[in-house]
Amino acid sequence: MNIFRLAGDMTHLLSILVLLLKIYATKSCSGISRKTQELYAIVFMARYLDLFTDFISVYNTFMKLIFIASSLAIVWCMRFHPVVRRSYDRELDTFRYFFLVGASFALALVWHDKFTLQEVFWAFSIYLEAVAILPQLVLLQRSGNVDNLTGQYVFFLGAYRAFYILNWIYRYMTEPRFTRWIAGISGVVQTALYADFFYYYFISWKNNSKLKLPA
């Protein structure tokens, strides 16, 4: 564990807490893409297949459980909670994410560390996470003004993978033979997808204005 990876994990946890706060405090999920939440639930379930077979540390197991439980709880809220589900922007959240799932799985069948079920699903989860934010970014562009908590949620979600990139650079420099090409390249793509969001987020912070993404 290094400071970059810890910062990444804490930022990721923070993004989830901000999203839970937004849904709980406002009893609303307006501006949140359910499709992105569903993709993240798939990402965590596909990535943590080793949850009960490989014990790495209490921290590792605890965080995996938090990520799986929170993503499923958020999807459940957005689908079945009688109050929250009414504020779902159904007509705006129309990104056809089936292609993202299919393409990620196809790529995982081709490019993986080892051709085993666990490794193919791990690579699938890495590729899928890289594109999972797309429905959310599309929804933000369509829904015009973005409430503060939603903006902070997306910001922290993008920032966590940037910390992981620093972590991979650090490990590459300090650990012999450390390579994480699949996660590294996907992580760069994932963070790059946030580039324009980060730009408009910075502008709104500098001008102290409402966050607005151009349509």
Next chain:
Amino acid sequence: KEEDDFKDEL
């Protein structure tokens, strides 16, 4: 090889 591509990250 086995140990260093061990998935220890989240």
